[in-house]
Amino acid sequence: MGEESERESESEACGRGGPVMDTPVRNQIAAPGSQFEESPVFNYINSLSPIKTVKPTRISQTFNSYSFASLPSIFTSPHVSSLKESGCLRRHHLSDPLKPEFSSDNGNKVGVTGVVADVLHNSDEQTENFDPGSCIGESSVEPTYECPELAIEVSRTLSYDCGSPECSATPCHRIETKCVSELEVPEAMFLGSGVHLEGISNTEQNKEGEGRDWESLISDAAGLLSFDSPNDTEASKGRFQESLDPGTRKSSLQVGKEGHLKDLEATRDILASTSINTCVAASSQQQDNEHVSNLHRGIRRRCLVFEMAGAYRKHLDDSSSSGSSILSQSEVNNESRDKQMVPIRTGNGSSRCVLPGIGLHLNALATTSKNCTISNNLASGRQLITESSSAAPLHSLTTGQESLNKSLTVTSAERHVGPAENGIQNIEDASLASGYIEEFSQSSPKKKRRRLENAGESEGCKRCNCKKSKCLKLYCECFAAGVYCVEPCTCQECFNKPAHEDIVLATRKQIESRYPLAFAPKVIRSSDSVPEIGDESSKTPASARHKRGCNCKKSGCLKKYCECFQGGVGCSINCRCEGCKNAFGRKDGSTFIVAETELEEEETETSEKSVINKSLRKNVIQNSIEQNPDSALPATPLRSVRALVHLPFSSKSKPPRSSLLSIGSSSGFYGVQKFGKQNFLQPQPKFEKRIQDVQEDEMPEILQGDSSPISGVKSSPNSKRVSPPHTDFGSSPGRRSSRKLILQSIPSFPSLTPKH
DNA sequence: GAGTTTGAAACT
DNA sequence: CAGTTTCAAACTC
Structure with missing residues (x-):
């Protein structure tokens, strides 16, 4: 009308x-x-x-x-x-x-x-x-x-x-x-x-x-x-x-x-x-x-x-x-x-599925989700939409990444087969993708099946294997990510479940009282803006840094033992690592370029991917909004905004991922990643985090207009973004609505960094 | 799948 | 704050 x-x-x-x-x-x-x-x-x-x-x-x-x-x-x-300042809090x-x-x-x-x-x-x-x-x-x-x-x-x-x-x-x-x-x-x-x-x-x-x-x-x-x-x-x-x-x-x-x-x-x-x-x-x-x-x-x-x-x-x-x-x-x-x-x-x-995060916290979802939360959720959400609406389109889109996602695609195809089932499956997938399967999956055998399948696929979802911590300590990935443990978890005596909500909350509070950032994303994109205050990190490609820095002694920051590496970020001044060889950026900040090149090589990725990545970049840009300047929590207002913003683009990005919930989604994000971390990360289970982190990292760059990771600046790990780059968001063309939203959300969003 | 390694988290 | 212990993920076989 x-x-x-x-x-x-x-x-x-x-x-x-x-x-x-x-x-x-x-x-x-x-x-x-x-x-x-x-x-x-x-x-x-x-x-x-x-x-x-x-x-x-x-x-x-x-x-x-x-x-x-x-x-x-x-x-x-x-x-x-x-x-309490922020509107969010209100x-x-x-x-x-x-x-x-x-x-x-x-x-x-x-x-x-x-x-x-x-x-x-x-x-x-x-x-x-x-x-x-x-x-x-x-x-x-x-x-x-x-x-x-x-x-x-x-x-x-x-x-x-x-x-x-x-x-x-x-x-x-x-x-x-x-x-x-x-x-x-x-x-x-x-x-x-x-x-x-x-x-x-x-x-x-x-x-x-x-x-x-x-x-x-x-x-x-x-x-x-x-x-x-x-x-x-x-x-x-x-x-x-x-x-x-x-x-x-x-x-x-x-x-x-x-x-x-x-x-x-x-x-x-x-x-x-x-x-x-x-x-x-x-x-x-x-x-x-x-x-x-x-x-x-x-x-x-x-x-x-x-x-x-x-x-x-x-x-x-x-x-x-x-x-x-x-x-x-x-x-x-x-x-x-x-x-x-x-x-x-x-x-x-719906929302959730549609969404991820939240990541999670994201850290979770953050990526925690790992980003699972955020990214996943979004991805999942997309999936739901796309899948339900049209599988074909997705596939077509997927083709671009076929090489990468073949397996995924197949899976998706299978899923698409049964309409009735698919409905559920889709949901499941979405949930799984988001990493928030939990009860749902439990309820139905199919789901379990799916879950199992996805479990391997969706690494984004957090799963823990805690035996002594009762999933009430940061040892537990789920807990740390701000999500409840789900079926895939093989934890014992798990208290990190809705049933023990009160306990979980209390514990969480306690931990936070000790360390307010305990549940904040481990990786903080310090500089949305290149100009981080006084960070040498300007050298590093990604402004993102681990919030605490690592303490690696033997892994050379080249294995997932290293949280920095795991998070896809370079080591920073904060790190006390020895013999740092972090591919994403060494402590000294020298490596990043090399690492990047290496990564690219490793990627061997197909040009297809690169193309896709480019397309995805747009998404990234959008996502940039998501990325909280401060530190994106798994679930941040920005993310929600992001979701909204994403949607339109998501259609593009989705296709690649669409088929696979977790993987697909994650892959999409990876694609976004400039660094070619994809290869690195892909195999790894915790993509989500990385994705988030990466996105965050990238975002600033993108916003800046410089996509090159090298351009990156080394942002000091410590330096957490003081203020979100609102201006940046606002400046980005085309996404006005999203930006507006972002602006709102951002202000409301209390930056963890400053406070903490 | 079991065992080892590793480093974060927790504790002292 | 430093040192030690505990813990679970990452890794290896």
């Missing part, structure tokens, strides 16, 4: 956000979203994806949500939370504050502490829900129906939260939306449809009632999400109440129903086409719900950076409070949780 409709959607988006958050940030975000939609790349993606219809709508919403999502993700790391912090308000309503939650305690108290329950085993049987999903609105709201909220930066916004949302709609279709169908349609509604225009409903819902969701601003809390509260109002809700629902029935059906069909839908649609809704829930759970966990728990709790609390009017509190809590879980899962799942 014409401009009007668009305008409308935009205005709606703004409006939704507006009430909740009057902050300029929101508006900014919304705007970018629209732009984003308009981008040719985006269109292209749309064309590929069957879901098209929904997408546009979603996006607008997505952006809003994303803006939020990014924030939460940022907070994933506890230590980050300590930083969310968490605010959320806590909100709780009290809600608590007043409910009377359950007294304060943050109270909430926490409550959460802890309930942690078991929640965790149980998360439990893979329980997931399947769980009927928890059902509750969603009871209060569709809540579910939606929650889902939205959660999605925001969950939406780690890594997630590719667009894809995730799509899926998310679909999932929600699917789940709710039977009973809540209207709502779901209404929601989805709403954006679309522009087209339909029935929406008077619906619009209201939608708005209320959104506002509610926004309110939940928007906790950021303290001022809003009250307003949001009021909104919640309104939304809760049975009469209003029902009426709105009804309207939505009638008006959007068609849309729903259409959506359904579309969804059916999608992998997810296949899975979901396959059987009764319950089953669908279960699947989705399971998936989401798995995904969610994946996504979960430990902090997520807090967010969830918060949401739960909020939802419960909001829903209290309808249900008893206990019921509400449980249900709300479940609901949240469902929607969240969906949302997360």
